[in-house]
Amino acid sequence: MAHQRGVPGAHPSTAVLTRGFDPRLSVGSARPAVFRSSTYVFATPEAAERAFNLVSGRAQAEPGEVPDLIYSRFNHPNAEILEDQIIPLEEGSDWAIVFNSGMAAIMTSLMAVLRPGDAFVYTVPLYGGTQNLIHELLEPLGIRCRAVVAGHSAELDEAIRTTPDLKVVLIETPANPTMVMTDIKRAALTASHLDPKPVVMVDNTFLGPTFQHPMILGADMVIYSATKYLGGFSDLLAGVALGLDGELNKKIRARRGLFGNILQPDECWILDGRLPTVSLRMNRQSKNAQRIAESLVHRAEVRKVYYPTLFDDPEQIRVRLSQCDYPGAMIALDLHGGKPAAFEFLRHLKLAHNAVSLGGMETLVCHPGSTTHSGCSLEERQIAGITDGLVRISVGVEDWRDLLRDFDHALAMTAKVIEAGITGKTDAK
Ligand SMILES: *Cc1c(COP(=O)(O)O)cnc(C)c1O
Numbered sequence: 001m002a003h004q005r006g007v008p009g010a011h012p013s014t015a016v017l018t019r020g021f022d023p024r025l026s027v028g029s030a031r032p033a034v035f036r037s038s039t040y041v042f043a044t045p046e047a048a049e050r051a052f053n054l055v056s057g058r059a060q061a062e063p064g065e066v067p068d069l070i071y072s073r074f075n076h077p078n079a080e081i082l083e084d085q086i087i088p089l090e091e092g093s094d095w096a097i098v099f100n101s102g103m104a105a106i107m108t109s110l111m112a113v114l115r116p117g118d119a120f121v122y123t124v125p126l127y128g129g130t131q132n133l134i135h136e137l138l139e140p141l142g143i144r145c146r147a148v149v150a151g152h153s154a155e156l157d158e159a160i161r162t163t164p165d166l167k168v169v170l171i172e173t174p175a176n177p178t179m180v181m182t183d184i185k186r187a188a189l190t191a192s193h194l195d196p197k198p199v200v201m202v203d204n205t206f207l208g209p210t211f212q213h214p215m216i217l218g219a220d221m222v223i224y225s226a227t228k229y230l231g232g233f234s235d236l237l238a239g240v241a242l243g244l245d246g247e248l249n250k251k252i253r254a255r256r257g258l259f260g261n262i263l264q265p266d267e268c269w270i271l272d273g274r275l276p277t278v279s280l281r282m283n284r285q286s287k288n289a290q291r292i293a294e295s296l297v298h299r300a301e302v303r304k305v306y307y308p309t310l311f312d313d314p315e316q317i318r319v320r321l322s323q324c325d326y327p328g329a330m331i332a333l334d335l336h337g338g339k340p341a342a343f344e345f346l347r348h349l350k351l352a353h354n355a356v357s358l359g360g361m362e363t364l365v366c367h368p369g370s371t372t373h374s375g376c377s378l379e380e381r382q383i384a385g386i387t388d389g390l391v392r393i394s395v396g397v398e399d400w401r402d403l404l405r406d407f408d409h410a411l412a413m414t415a416k417v418i419e420a421g422i423t424g425k426t427d428a429k
Contacts, residue, residue: 007019019085031273032078034269038072048070055075072265083096095242095243095249097256098239099240100238100239103239108259112251113167114167119143120145120169121146121156122148122171130170150173150175151316153187156183169201171201173207177372178390180385182319184200184218189218192218203224205224205359207328209278210282215244221241226240226271228357230271231274232278232359235270236267282329284397288398288400292393293309293327295404296407300415301341303336306332307327308320308324332391341417342389344417345414352393360394360396362396363403367391
């Protein structure tokens with residue numbers, strides 16, 4: 001399928017609307033058709049043979065040659081259109097590969113590079129699913145996995161320099177849920193001195209693609225749960241891997257064809273329609289969140305507000321200013337009164353929903369200790385700053401004044417729990 005590549009040099013918000021889709025290939029339709037076929041018809045037996053030689057890597061495409069489509073587990077038009085349109089949103093990337101979930105993107109990318117005996121360094125806390133993938137799949141396969149606490153740059157440098165046979169460094173920044181930031185540029189620079197160089201991957205789900213650009217900072221690859229801000233409406237699961245190195249592209253694509261976890265045509269079509277509004281939504285969500293976070297700081301029921309503009313550690317402030325354009329829309333509140341206060345807060349929300357996940361148009365609030373991070377050991381939770389009184393907020397696009405009123409009201413209700421003397425009992429466990 002031949003693609004219109006848009007206007008050279010266009011900015012991301014223009015490129016996302018003008019490349020990747022040729023209306024002539026969808027009978028002139030202004031929006032792409034959805035191609036739900038599982039298989040594609042060849043013009044000649046020779047064309048079929050050539051397509052298989054190309055997809056298997058036995059032959060290389062000639063300059064300007066567009067490989068024929070074969071079978072939708074390998075590739076299909078809606079995946080191609082989506083992949084072409086998403087590239088300009090991740091500055092510095094040259095390829096994109098779409099998956100049927102964020103976990104599929106992470107698993108497939110790691111399995112494309114790591115072999116038994118190889119080493120893997122990652123920051124903690126990580127998304128719970130990624131953490132389970134490491135303990136339940138990578139470690140039993142004989143891959144040596146080494147964790148470094150998020151934000152500890154010197155330790156991360158040391159781990160990168162001294163871990164033999166290091167193949168992948170996975171950084172998730174900001175860390176979930178307390179927003180601790182890891183210096184991407186510094187880790188990428190340290191990795192760049194190694195030969196062979198490990199692949200530096202960044203899970204950019206929390207601030208990308210609008211506010212943080214890891215490829216520009218030297219990362220080799222960026223991974224998304226597109227279920228979150230890219231999808232933006234809490235109505236689909238998807239994942240994306242983006243990068244620059246052509247060999248890595250081929251390896252991950254080949255694994256995707258093998259595992260069968262390409263994103264389906266309907267989901268590709270929905271997601272590519274969401275791309276032009278990602279930065280509009282994220283900017284609104286970030287502005288809302290900043291106003292709310294900076295107001296909640298003054299509430300007596302709140303022990304601490306975790307939000308990037310409220311960092312007090314000078315090194316964290318430096319990292320934020322050096323790698324994030326805006327603070328984003330995730331807030332964590334540590335409430336006085338432990339779990340009873342946190343649960344009381346959730347019970348009294350009228351606008352915000354009590355749900356996990358993030359990045360949707362609607363505001364979602366959860367209690368990480370009993371949900372997203374319930375699989376962590378007490379020690380892991382302490383390292384991650386996840387107390388019993390912690391609640392996590394994903395701010396949506398509602399009017400921020402209504403949200404603030406909702407939070408103020410729910411906090412006032414927790415004050416009653418705190419006053420009733422339950423304070424601290426569950427915190428001590
Ligand atoms: C949600 C999430 C994932 C997993 O994505 P799915 O689409 O749910 O598979 C990975 N990393 C981060 C940071 C996430 O928030």
